[in-house]
Structure formats: C-alpha cells, structure tokens
Amino acid sequence: METAVEFRNAVREDLDRIVEMLADDMLGKERERFEQPLPNFYIQAFEAIEADPNNELIVACLDGEIVGVQQITFTPYIARQGSWRATIEGVRTAASVRGKGIGRQMISWAIERAKERGCRMVQLTSDKQREDALRFYGQLGFEATHEGLKLQLE
C-alpha cells in the first residue's frame, strides 16, 4: 500500500526545504550550498522558474511536509511533427521517506501533467552513477535510447 502524497507548485517559502533536499544527495552534497540565509542565486533561480509558464517546480507533500521535489520543463519542438516534450529534472525525495513509493507517484504525476500540457514525450537524463534511479525509471517504462551529454562552462 503506497502512501498517498499531494502535489502543488512550489512557493518561495518552500525554497529552503527544496535546497536542503538537493544538498542531501550523493552528488548534490558536492554541488549545493545549503546555508542560512539561503544564497541569493537560489532565490533568483526560483523567481526565474516561477515567471516562466513553461517551467513548473513541483513539491510532493505528506501530512503537510515536503518530501519530494521535481522540475518539469515544457518545450515545443519542430521535430517529431511539431510535438511538445516534458523534461523532468532535479527529482529528489527526502531520505526519511525512501521506499514508500513516493518517487513513483512523483513521476506518475509528472507524466499526467505532461499529457495535460499536450506533450507527446516525457524525457529526463540520469547520471550513470545513479544505478538505482536508472532501474527505477526503467520499471516506469522509460527507455535509455539516448546518451546524455554534458559540457560544463567554467
């Protein structure tokens, strides 16, 4: 029996918790700066996402507490007969709730949201070091047909 979570758009007051979850991660702990007060670059990013109708930062809540976060970007493309795609990024669940099916509900929610927005594909990239995540997405029907290539700019 899965624990049922609720989903909503993140608000500014959620940002501390979101950054805390991003930092509490195998790869994120090296990349993020979870400090009080929160560094301004996180606030600027939040405001840019909030202002963009093609980006949604979604939190998953359980008994009023945030236990998950993900960002969904909706993009129109000429290719594939002018179809829109949804890209999921920054998926994290709180360590305290792992194994309760919350990640599965988050991705299922994102897929339904993508359909509502008229997308014909949902896509994401996942670091090859995240073996559990790759297995998880495979179980949800995602196919690893592509290489995910990254180039860091200083």
Add this chain to the structure above:
Amino acid sequence: METAVEFRNAVREDLDRIVEMLADDMLGKERERFEQPLPNFYIQAFEAIEADPNNELIVACLDGEIVGVQQITFTPYIARQGSWRATIEGVRTAASVRGKGIGRQMISWAIERAKERGCRMVQLTSDKQREDALRFYGQLGFEATHEGLKLQLE
C-alpha cells in the same frame, strides 16, 4: 580551412527548409511529414518557439542558403546553485555540406550563445544509434555522463 557560415534566428519563411532537413535523416525520415503545404502542426510549433524567450530556433546559412538548423532551450534550475542550462536539440546539417565543419561551427556558436545567456552548462541527448554524432560531440568536449531516458506518450 572551414567554410564560414552565418547564424540567425529562423523566420517563418525558413520553416519548409527546416522540416525538409529534419525529414532528410536516418531517424527523421520515419518521423516527419515534409509535404506542401506544410502540415499545420509544424507552423504551430514554430509559433510557440518564436513566442518563448527561452527558446531559439537557429539556422546556419552559407551563401544565403540554409545548411543547418538547431534549437537551443535556456532553462533556470534550482540545482547546481541555481544555474541556467542550455539544451541543444534537433541539430541537422544539409547532406550537401557534410564534412565541411559546419556542425562544429553550429555547436561552437550554441556554446557561445549559452555563455552570453549566463548558462553554466550545455547539454544535449543523442540517439545511441547515431555513432558519428556521439563521436563528434565527444571531440567537442561533451561527456556522456548521463543516460538519456525517453517515454513516448499514447
């Protein structure tokens, strides 16, 4: 010596040529419908891209002819200290100009544009069947650190 190409934002009059290039491709030939008049879904997609300040459809021109196309999407993320990323998609060069360094100039242009827009990463996914493309991106410094996962809807 590379042939120097010029870059600009695509306009509506370029769309036939863009779809023609997308269709003239190992994978695109199965996916696209290059017909006259152009199916309306391509026109709607073009208009959606044109209206979105975080999407740019770029054509590469040689002696006034379009010889390449790519789309760049700029996305703000909370992760990685609130950094923006540029995602390149739908990269195609005309069959007639392959081997002239045009693809390399297109990606170099996209990287510079990403820097102008304040991005800290350039990313793309490439079908694992496109062995030449994967080698090409590796030569340009991209690292295949991620799996690119796709889920088709309906």
